[in-house]
Amino acid sequence: MFRYTRALKLGDRGQDVREIQERLNTLGFDAGLEDGIFGESTRQAVIQFQRSKGLTADGIVGPSTYTALMGVGGKAKILINLSERKLYLYLDNQLHRTFPVAIGKPSTPSPTGTFKITEKAPNPGGVFGTRWMRFYKDYGIHGTNNPASIGRAVSNGCIRMYNQDVNYVYSLVPIGTEVNIVSSQSTDRYYVVQAGDTLFSISQKLGVNYDALLRENSITDPNMIYVGQKLLIPR
Numbered sequence: 001m002f003r004y005t006r007a008l009k010l011g012d013r014g015q016d017v018r019e020i021q022e023r024l025n026t027l028g029f030d031a032g033l034e035d036g037i038f039g040e041s042t043r044q045a046v047i048q049f050q051r052s053k054g055l056t057a058d059g060i061v062g063p064s065t066y067t068a069l070m071g072v073g074g075k076a077k078i079l080i081n082l083s084e085r086k087l088y089l090y091l092d093n094q095l096h097r098t099f100p101v102a103i104g105k106p107s108t109p110s111p112t113g114t115f116k117i118t119e120k121a122p123n124p125g126g127v128f129g130t131r132w133m134r135f136y137k138d139y140g141i142h143g144t145n146n147p148a149s150i151g152r153a154v155s156n157g158c159i160r161m162y163n164q165d166v167n168y169v170y171s172l173v174p175i176g177t178e179v180n181i182v183s184s185q186s187t188d189r190y191y192v193v194q195a196g197d198t199l200f201s202i203s204q205k206l207g208v209n210y211d212a213l214l215r216e217n218s219i220t221d222p223n224m225i226y227v228g229q230k231l232l233i234p235r
Helices: 015-026 040-052 063-070 163-172 199-206 210-216
Strands: 076-081 086-091 094-100 113-116 119-122 131-136 139-142 153-155 178-182 190-192 230-232
Touching (some): 015 063, 086 163, 094 163, 113 131, 139 163, 199 210
Antiparallel strands (some): 076 086, 113 178, 119 131, 131 139, 190 230
16 A cells, blocks of 8 residues: 655655655644655654654654554455445455545435546645545545535535545545445345355345346456445345
């Protein structure tokens, strides 16, 4: 997900510094502006983080500090249920956390299907809040300047999150992450994939048409299902 390329210290600049700053701020260690400049605020935040992990508190992001800071989780996947207005974050095929979201209003609905994160931007500001993650055309997952809207169908089609929640997801989700958006009207229409399952065995177990199961979940590669994945059961 993240890649260590060099030790980072006071005075360094670059995208890798910005990633460190974003991660520190997400975890509650105040690194100041996420500007890609390793200043004193960032150094102090690194020291505080190192102390919290029992590492040498030298303010330098070497291999051990980098691994402790950035090595959280595993391969990420996102499932968004429009009916539930929930975002499910999976790491290494295991459900990690669930978040409330706002979705598109009836006149501008959120798209459904399987997509991928194609762009990430910190601090877009305004209605986009603190983070932006594009997944399809002009649609994205982002923060908000109106937290009261979360849990409602009020957006122009994007997926809104509380800023603290989108900050967390952003820190764990690289470009290329799969985003699956479904519009189930009932939670009892789900099947959670178990170890040893295949799509064919699931279709047989549930007595549903195999091709319909593929279509309902926008699956193009039947070999890519994973343990913990929530599949929508065709009616």
